[in-house]
Amino acid sequence: MKATDTRCVRTLLALCVALLAAFATFAAATPAAAATDTQAAYLADRLRENPVYVSDQLPREVPKSMTRDFARVAKSTGVPTYVVVLPSQAAADGEGLLGAVHDRLGRDGLYVVIDESSVSYALALGVSAPADDALTVCLYELPYDAGPLREFELFAEVIAEGSGKAAARAEAAREKYRDDEPAEMYIGPSDRENQSFLTGMLLTGAPLLILLLVPGVRRWRHKLRGRARKEGATTHRAPGWIAPALALATAVAVPVAASVTFDQTTSSASPRPRAIDLNARVDRVAQGLAEDPVYTDPESPRVLDSAQLTRLQGRIEKFEQSEGGGPVFVSVVPQLMEDESEGDEEAFAAAVHDKLGEDGVYVVADPLDGYIEVFNHGLRLNSLDLLFDLPESIAHGDDKADEADDHLLGERLDALMTFLDKAPRTDEPESAGDPYPVSNPVTEDDLPPLFGGDFWPGLFMGVLAAGLLYGLLAGAVGIIGKVLRRRRPGPLATETLPEVSPTEPSMSYLRDTARVELRALAEDFESVESAAQQDTRPGDRLDAAMLLIGGDTGRIQDPATDAATLVAVIVLARAGRAALAGKAYNRCCAVNPLHGPAVTRHHARVSAESKQRRLLHVCERCRDTAIAAPRTLHTLVLTLPTGPDAARVPYEEADELLSVVPDGIRRLTEKVKETVHVP
Numbered sequence: 001m002k003a004t005d006t007r008c009v010r011t012l013l014a015l016c017v018a019l020l021a022a023f024a025t026f027a028a029a030t031p032a033a034a035a036t037d038t039q040a041a042y043l044a045d046r047l048r049e050n051p052v053y054v055s056d057q058l059p060r061e062v063p064k065s066m067t068r069d070f071a072r073v074a075k076s077t078g079v080p081t082y083v084v085v086l087p088s089q090a091a092a093d094g095e096g097l098l099g100a101v102h103d104r105l106g107r108d109g110l111y112v113v114i115d116e117s118s119v120s121y122a123l124a125l126g127v128s129a130p131a132d133d134a135l136t137v138c139l140y141e142l143p144y145d146a147g148p149l150r151e152f153e154l155f156a157e158v159i160a161e162g163s164g165k166a167a168a169r170a171e172a173a174r175e176k177y178r179d180d181e182p183a184e185m186y187i188g189p190s191d192r193e194n195q196s197f198l199t200g201m202l203l204t205g206a207p208l209l210i211l212l213l214v215p216g217v218r219r220w221r222h223k224l225r226g227r228a229r230k231e232g233a234t235t236h237r238a239p240g241w242i243a244p245a246l247a248l249a250t251a252v253a254v255p256v257a258a259s260v261t262f263d264q265t266t267s268s269a270s271p272r273p274r275a276i277d278l279n280a281r282v283d284r285v286a287q288g289l290a291e292d293p294v295y296t297d298p299e300s301p302r303v304l305d306s307a308q309l310t311r312l313q314g315r316i317e318k319f320e321q322s323e324g325g326g327p328v329f330v331s332v333v334p335q336l337m338e339d340e341s342e343g344d345e346e347a348f349a350a351a352v353h354d355k356l357g358e359d360g361v362y363v364v365a366d367p368l369d370g371y372i373e374v375f376n377h378g379l380r381l382n383s384l385d386l387l388f389d390l391p392e393s394i395a396h397g398d399d400k401a402d403e404a405d406d407h408l409l410g411e412r413l414d415a416l417m418t419f420l421d422k423a424p425r426t427d428e429p430e431s432a433g434d435p436y437p438v439s440n441p442v443t444e445d446d447l448p449p450l451f452g453g454d455f456w457p458g459l460f461m462g463v464l465a466a467g468l469l470y471g472l473l474a475g476a477v478g479i480i481g482k483v484l485r486r487r488r489p490g491p492l493a494t495e496t497l498p499e500v501s502p503t504e505p506s507m508s509y510l511r512d513t514a515r516v517e518l519r520a521l522a523e524d525f526e527s528v529e530s531a532a533q534q535d536t537r538p539g540d541r542l543d544a545a546m547l548l549i550g551g552d553t554g555r556i557q558d559p560a561t562d563a564a565t566l567v568a569v570i571v572l573a574r575a576g577r578a579a580l581a582g583k584a585y586n587r588c589c590a591v592n593p594l595h596g597p598a599v600t601r602h603h604a605r606v607s608a609e610s611k612q613r614r615l616l617h618v619c620e621r622c623r624d625t626a627i628a629a630p631r632t633l634h635t636l637v638l639t640l641p642t643g644p645d646a647a648r649v650p651y652e653e654a655d656e657l658l659s660v661v662p663d664g665i666r667r668l669t670e671k672v673k674e675t676v677h678v679p
């Protein structure tokens with residue numbers, strides 16, 4: 001009996017050892033699946049608490065407070081529905097992510113991924129639901145600007161109809177909108193400016209036209225009356241108050257009708273975010289950094305494994321204890337145009353610093369794009385060196401990093417710690433300073449008032465339009481305007497560049513513009529030389545522009561100087577003048593650099609042949625076009641001739657020099673020095 005018991009005990013011990021070994025092997029082989037903080041596991045845990053999870057990273061488009069709205073719609077599908085609202089880049093493999101979430105959650109149902117603009121993925125797992133047909137209906141029946149909630153409402157409506165009706169509706173939508181799109185639901189700021197301009201023109205033009213036309217009609221009738229008298233006919237003179245009365249009635253009717261017709265108040269379907277929405281992500285990151293110097297976003301794909309994380313934590317601890325060192329806080333968090341900081345890493349780092357209340361080096365590493373930015377807040381380090389002189393291999397990575405799913409962030413963050421270890425210490429603590437203010441997330445989608453903005457110039461143009469129709473004033477105005485345009489000696493105003501800069505400039509236009517811009521920069525630089533010495537950017541950009549033409553401005557008119565060189569000179573000169581004027585910028589419009597400084601980043605489709613979109617820095621005009629008519633944005637792309645008889649090509653393809661323009665003025669300056677072999 002005892003022998004039998006002994007054998008049983010040994011057998012059980014052997015089985016336990018085998019199971020432990022197998023578990024250890026599995027955990028080592030698949031650390032992402034075993035870790036509790038992986039993206040799928042994290043989302044599954046959130047869905048276990050609530051079947052609808054809204055990320056806190058999209059407060060400008062989909063505030064977290066919309067959770068109840070999505071939950072209300074999800075209940076109308078008729079099947080268990082689990083909804084995840086994430087940034088589009090964080091759910092690039094949407095179906096794979098949904099499958100992984102389902103496996104971890106262990107509940108059958110309809111799984112849906114919604115991004116900042118639409119319902120992007122849906123899978124029916126263990127239930128019967130026409131998910132693909134519902135996605136098709138949403139794609140064709142709604143305009144691109146309908147918004148994620150409105151699209152999810154349509155999606156749920158189609159799901160509730162059942163498979164048969166959903167399939168028929170999807171086919172009908174596909175046929176109806178195969179070659180066309182539904183009309184946009186919202187207008188943009190440029191559309192409102194057009195409405196204001198038209199209202200102003202009508203308000204002055206229509207009454208004035210009445211006052212101008214009535215006397216002419218009377219003169220014409222007077223001639224008829226003279227003929228009638230000769231023929232013995234009787235005539236009746238119209239009362240003189242009719243024309244002023246008609247003009248006054250028109251002046252009253254125009255603003256009333258415009259207010260009723262142009263009643264839009266917002267340019268987007270997104271609701272106004274609340275303070276709790278805007279603070280949620282910063283609070284989450286700050287809380288995480290208070291517990292650990294490295295915070296990795298659980299909503300994003302994992303880019304740091306356990307070994308890399310442990311090594312990074314160790315190096316941070318070592319740096320903190322070093323001479324002149326201090327705390328390092330690493331936020332591995334996406335930076336998106338839809339977040340509270342509008343994708344501005346410096347603003348995000350400053351907000352986290354304010355929330356955490358500790359001085360140190362704040363590192364922002366984007367797990368989606370792979371960019372790394374470093375900001376010093378209160379340590380004895382040169383803040384400008386960290387901001388502008390961070391090695392390219394660390395800040396943006398190389399081709400190998402671009403191809404890697406994790407962007408080699410682990411290796412690059414390790415290299416960053418080496419860079420910090422070797423960085424010279426300053427005598428006193430320094431800080432990065434206040435970041436540039438971002439757009440107000442509460443009011444950024446509000447349309448300008450109808451009776452404001454271009455309404456006032458519209459009043460004046462209404463007078464001109466009335467005069468043009470009457471045949472008097474327009475000719476004189478046109479001649480004067482033409483003469484003034486030809487005699488304009490100075491460069492164009494920055495705010496007018498997006499409207500007046502051509503997309504297919506001639507060589508003569510490029511030469512004239514480059515000459516005017518470079519001459520203006522040189523004159524401005526000399527007049528404010530003492531102030532310019534405090535800011536090296538104007539001098540650097542002037543030097544780079546002169547390097548391109550070999551220090552001889554006469555080469556601008558040389559036929560051997562190509563279009564790409566002239567465009568680079570224009571871009572550098574304008575950026576230098578802006579820096580001298582205290583309006584420095586690093587990014588110009590990546591669609592057409594001649595449009596001047598960029599105002600935001602936006603996903604843009606810049607090729608008529610490809611449907612692929614790029615996240616580019618764009619000017620206000622290109623941003624409005626990307627929002628209101630994205631399919632026409634490619635018509636605004638700057639094209640250049642590559643030879644006397646050669647076809648025009650997009651500027652990025654015209655010369656390697658211009659390929660770095662989307663990366664910023666600093667990168668263009670560096671490229672110029674590389675091109676002419678200046679260290």
